[in-house]
Amino acid sequence: MSWIRISLLAALLLCAFSQPLFSATKEFLSVQVRQGQLRSTPSFLGKVTATLAYGDKVELIEDKGAWKMVTIRKIKGWMHMSALTTKTIALQAGKANVKTGATSGELALAGKGFNAKVEAEFKSKNKHLDYAAVDRMERIFTFKPDRVQAFLKQGKISPEGPER
Amino acid sequence: MKRKTFFLCLFLSAALLFCGCQATLTTTTKVTTQAEKKGVISPEKAKSIKKSTAKIAKADSKRREEFTPEQEYYIGRSVAAVIMNKYPSYTSQPVNEYLNLIGQALAQVSDMPEIFLGYRVLILNSDEINAFATPGGHIFITKGLLRCCRTEDAVAAVLAHEIGHIQLKHGIRAIKQERLIEFGKTIVTEIGGDKLLETFDGAIGDFTNMMINTGYSRPFEYAADDVAQTLLRRLGYDPNGLVEVLMVMEKKLNPEDTGFGKTHPPPQDRIDKVLKKTGIKYSPVLTPQVRQIRFMKNIGNI
Incomplete structure (x- = not known):
């Protein structure tokens, strides 16, 4: 058998065996928003079945464009890709606070870069800035998905774009 | 030579x-x-x-x-605090709620519906014609700019334009290069303390200076208009809303004005770009009566 044939055969065997190996590799993603919502269908109209915390590591099951079917702690659901990252998010203490959606002052996050601690130092040097007003702005205007849908319906606004 | x-x-x-x-x-x-x-x-x-x-x-x-949504959020909070220090808030709960519903519905159909905390809108009690957005999703719109809107579709166009700036990360691009290099070093070496605070302080300064004094570059403004057109169409608002509000601004803005007039390209330039890009001729906004009634109830007397 010539070297060319042997090489071709080796390449074919490698492809045949490596395929199942690659497909068996699990892919994990991390939740990169404070509260990531899992939905029953790949759409913002889908019912919220669970809320995941910042830094939660989920396994990717299925990919449907911008929507990813993921699983964690035996729960399955769809998440929008903008809520997920391939980077690992290392949380320090205070994860429970993140889960309950507590105010930023109580969060103790990864410790790298700009975080609540840096903000606190900046705030102490800029006492004229009113962070309580920012907290109010963030806290007050939170709506349930049904409320947004009702608002659209009432205003006769009918979506015509991609899946939501 | x-x-x-x-x-x-x-x-x-x-x-x-x-x-x-x-x-x-x-x-x-x-x-x-x-x-x-x-x-x-x-x-x-x-x-x-x-x-x-x-x-x-x-x-x-x-x-x-390198900026994660979390870090964009923290930059955004401090930028929001600076803006709220410069402008008083318009405190009407129902009117702010109305704008938040429009903003959050638009964000849902965008390419980046999920950001660290989500999108929030607040009206600034100022006659100046202006709007701002932070990388953390805080959107501010002045009473002066709302008075340029004749329909809910036009209000949606303004909010969609600001969402465009957030999603295209235009604010982050205002941060000076040397500060980004410094930020990169602190991320790698995990050095915190004074150096990180100095970088943060500088980044907030770069950002607010760009928003309040210099404005985004023209290509960024045109790009945000493109996003606005897309979002209006996807959600079901009349895309003519953007041209409509720009036409009113063209009449109202004085080239020597501070604020929007100083930091944005002339509205007519933006109208020309939008119409050229979409290839359509402007026609007055078609808004159902029920939508116009709620617009007038909330914004009519602002």
Whole structure:
């Protein structure tokens, strides 16, 4: 058998065996928003079945464009890709606070870069800035998905774009 | 000849150093091509300049990607605090709620519906015609700008434009290059303390200076208008809402005004770009009566 044939055969065997190996590799993603919502269908109209915390590591099951079917702690659901990252998010203490959606002052996050601690130092040097007003702005205007849908319906606004 | 080359190189380096963005990359490439055509620099020199320009821009863009949604959120909170220090808030709960419903519905159909905390809108009690958005999703719109809106579709267009700035990360691009390098170092070495605070302080300064004093570059404004058109169409608002509000602003804005007039391209330029891009002729906004009634109830007397 010539070297060319042997090489071709080796390449074919490698492809045949490596395929199942690659497909068996699990892919994990991390939740990169404070509260990531899992939905029953790949759409913002889908019912919220669970809320995941910042830094939660989920396994990717299925990919449907911008929507990813993921699983964690035996729960399955769809998440929008903008809520997920391939980077690992290392949380320090205070994860429970993140889960309950507590105010930023109580969060103790990864410790790298700009975080609540840096903000606190900046705030102490800029006492004229009113962070309580920012907290109010963030806290007050939170709506349930049904409320947004009702608002659209009432205003006769009918979506015509991609899946939501 | 050598003198010319020296000055060209000096100009290009200065432009890259001070701006370090995609727009500069394009400008530098264009200037280099022209200089090459006119024989000011050799083709080899031109190739070398273009190569190093692209390399710098790539490194710059990578540094900007280091910002996670969480970090964008913290930059955004402090920028929001600075804005709220400069402008008083308009405290009507129902009117602010109305704007938040429009904003959050638009965000849902965008390419980036989920950001760290989500999108929030607040009205500023100012007659100035202006709007701001932070990388953390805080959107501010003045009473003056709301008075330029004749329909809910026009209000949606303004909010969609601001969502566009957030999603295209235009604010992050305002942060100076040397600060990004410093930020990159602190991320790698995990050095916190004074150096990180200094970088944060500088980043907030860069951002607010750009928003309040200089404004985004014209290509960024046109790009945010493109996003606005897309979001209006996807959600089901009349895309003519954007042209409608720009037409009112064109009449109301004084070129010597501070605020929006100073930091944005003339509305007529934006109207021309929008119409050229979409290839449609403007027609007055078609808004159902029920939508117009709620618009008038909330914004009519603002």
